[in-house]
Amino acid sequence: MDILNFLNEFTSHDLVEKSSSRRQMLGTFGSLGKKAALAAIPFGLATSKAKAATQTNEAISALQLALTLEYLEADFYIKALDSGVLPSGRPEAVYMQISKHETAHVNFLKAGLGDAAFDSPDFDFTAGGAFDPFNPNNDAAYAQLLVLAQAFEDTGVRAYKGQATNLMGTAFLQPALRIHSVEARHAAEVRRLRAAFLGDPLNENLLPWITLDNRGPGMPAVTQPVYDGEQNVVQAGLDLTTVTNFDAVSISQAYDEPISGEVAIQIASLFFDSCDKCPSF
Amino acid sequence: MMKRPIIKVRHSDVTPNGGSASRRKFLKLGGLALAGGSLLLYSCSEEELSQQEDILGRDANGGDAFNLGTGDLAILNYAYILEQLEAAFYTRVLEGSYWESADPVEKLYLEDLQAHEVIHREFFKTVLSATFSSEEVAPDLEFDFSTIDFSDRDSVLGTSIVLEDTGVSAYNGAGDLIENPAYLVAAGKIVSVEARHASALRSIYLPGFTEFAGDDIIDENGLDLVAEPKDVLDTVVSTGFIENELIYNNIPNG
Numbered sequence: 001m002d003i004l005n006f007l008n009e010f011t012s013h014d015l016v017e018k019s020s021s022r023r024q025m026l027g028t029f030g031s032l033g034k035k036a037a038l039a040a041i042p043f044g045l046a047t048s049k050a051k052a053a054t055q056t057n058e059a060i061s062a063l064q065l066a067l068t069l070e071y072l073e074a075d076f077y078i079k080a081l082d083s084g085v086l087p088s089g090r091p092e093a094v095y096m097q098i099s100k101h102e103t104a105h106v107n108f109l110k111a112g113l114g115d116a117a118f119d120s121p122d123f124d125f126t127a128g129g130a131f132d133p134f135n136p137n138n139d140a141a142y143a144q145l146l147v148l149a150q151a152f153e154d155t156g157v158r159a160y161k162g163q164a165t166n167l168m169g170t171a172f173l174q175p176a177l178r179i180h181s182v183e184a185r186h187a188a189e190v191r192r193l194r195a196a197f198l199g200d201p202l203n204e205n206l207l208p209w210i211t212l213d214n215r216g217p218g219m220p221a222v223t224q225p226v227y228d229g230e231q232n233v234v235q236a237g238l239d240l241t242t243v244t245n246f247d248a249v250s251i252s253q254a255y256d257e258p259i260s261g262e263v264a265i266q267i268a269s270l271f272f273d274s275c276d277k278c279p280s281f
Numbered sequence: 282m283m284k285r286p287i288i289k290v291r292h293s294d295v296t297p298n299g300g301s302a303s304r305r306k307f308l309k310l311g312g313l314a315l316a317g318g319s320l321l322l323y324s325c326s327e328e329e330l331s332q333q334e335d336i337l338g339r340d341a342n343g344g345d346a347f348n349l350g351t352g353d354l355a356i357l358n359y360a361y362i363l364e365q366l367e368a369a370f371y372t373r374v375l376e377g378s379y380w381e382s383a384d385p386v387e388k389l390y391l392e393d394l395q396a397h398e399v400i401h402r403e404f405f406k407t408v409l410s411a412t413f414s415s416e417e418v419a420p421d422l423e424f425d426f427s428t429i430d431f432s433d434r435d436s437v438l439g440t441s442i443v444l445e446d447t448g449v450s451a452y453n454g455a456g457d458l459i460e461n462p463a464y465l466v467a468a469g470k471i472v473s474v475e476a477r478h479a480s481a482l483r484s485i486y487l488p489g490f491t492e493f494a495g496d497d498i499i500d501e502n503g504l505d506l507v508a509e510p511k512d513v514l515d516t517v518v519s520t521g522f523i524e525n526e527l528i529y530n531n532i533p534n535g
Binding site: 185253256 | 385390396397399404407408456457462463464467469470476477479480484489490493494501503505506
């Protein structure tokens with residue numbers, strides 16, 4: 001696949017114009033689930049038509065990014081549960097619960113995007129041979145399932161966070177925030193599972209929250225982009241190491257950092273098999 | 282002086298992880314159900330109600346009530362108040378005998394949570410103070426946690442879970458009401474950490490393997506808790522944890 005081309009197209013507003021007119025998009029938003037529709041702020045309330053169109057394009061792009069990541073997660077958990085690698089009991093139960101949510105997120109976003117939705121790309125969870133997570137004969141398969149789940153969940157949290165301002169003033173901000181916090185709940189539990197698996201639950205880098213930009217023991221270097229930037233201690237222009245009596249470790253834990261759509265797709269693209277079925281963007 | 286609310290805890294039918302086999306008690310705050318949930322009742326006699334009305338606009342100590350204001354100011358004050366509550370609660374937890382002899386993982390988690398919530402509190406205090414005049418910014422609140430037994434694991438962890446889930450629902454409900462994108466970003470950075478807290482505490486304490494994101498809090502679309510500011514504040518006020526009187530009739534609502 002051509003990642004650069006993929007990224008360029010992803011970040012282009014033209015893709016939205018290609019797939020549907022603004023009027024169709026407004027219709028798309030009308031196809032929101034009933035709960036979201038109840039909370040909807042009509043686009044007609046936007047201050048100008050031009051602003052509304054821009055907002056709509058940004059929102060569609062944000063939701064298409066979200067759908068891509070949810071497809072990735074949903075497919076991963078289904079294959080993990082089918083693999084026979086997961087130990088029964090807590091690991092299997094946790095993955096089943098997360099799988100249920102990720103599949104629900106896919107369906108929710110597809111319904112919301114309507115005509116702007118697309119079919120799932122094909123994924124390669126070996127990342128070109130780096131992992132072999134669904135192979136019961138691979139002794140490291142369960143460890144790899146934990147590594148991938150942690151990377152996907154921590155990425156999901158950061159990616160949704162990065163799209164929040166693109167969804168301001170739309171009916172999708174609140175549902176996106178509510179998905180965002182579910183991803184954070186997942187991330188915390190997967191991190192706890194990994195800490196239990198490694199037998200090191202007091203390790204600062206295996207806690208449910210992220211310390212500095214540490215990916216933690218057992219996470220391969222290829223996952224480092226998931227954590228780059230998490231060490232930030234400056235919030236709203238305030239250096240919290242001076243405002244509070246706490247150090248960078250605690251302050252970095254207390255805030256999760258956003259990532260851009262470009263970074264999110266770069267991380268996810270490690271697992272794209274081919275773009276034959278990639279979204280039209 | 283207004284009496285404290287009477288918190289009645291109903292025995293539930295669940296056995297938390299790591300606990301004894303005896304029936305455990307849970308707190309429920311407002312509409313937020315916990316697994317095997319129980320009741321938190323605000324009991325208030327008619328006499329007390331009339332006293333409250335008599336002192337409308339004044340707090341229990343006769344001081345001025347605090348009005349959260351309007352717009353983003355109100356939302357920031359709201360977040361600051363919730364973070365003050367959480368920070369004060371965990372600070373008391375760390376002074377209690379349960380924490381002193383707790384399991385090492387629970388001990389570490391609660392220590393971290395106290396740090397995170399104090400950091401959040403100081404963040405909002407600094408942002409508010411830099412942006413608004415001092416009388417518009419919530420004061421350092423007084424708290425009354427006499428209904429919490431800080432020597433008891435159930436009381437501490439049960440309350441912690443309710444506070445964290447409440448925080449998640451509150452930030453999720455406030456996002457749509459924020460006007461300044463910078464505040465939305467800040468709230469987004471905090472809410473996912475609150476969700477990590479909630480998940481970890483639920484995982485440690487509640488029975489079953491799926492409570493970290495249980496069906497009691499995540500709906501069929503895979504969406505988390507959400508609540509309006511007024512509803513959250515009504516519920517928080519009803520616990521009696523906050524001694525100051527709060528006025529929030531002008532806070533944005535969806």
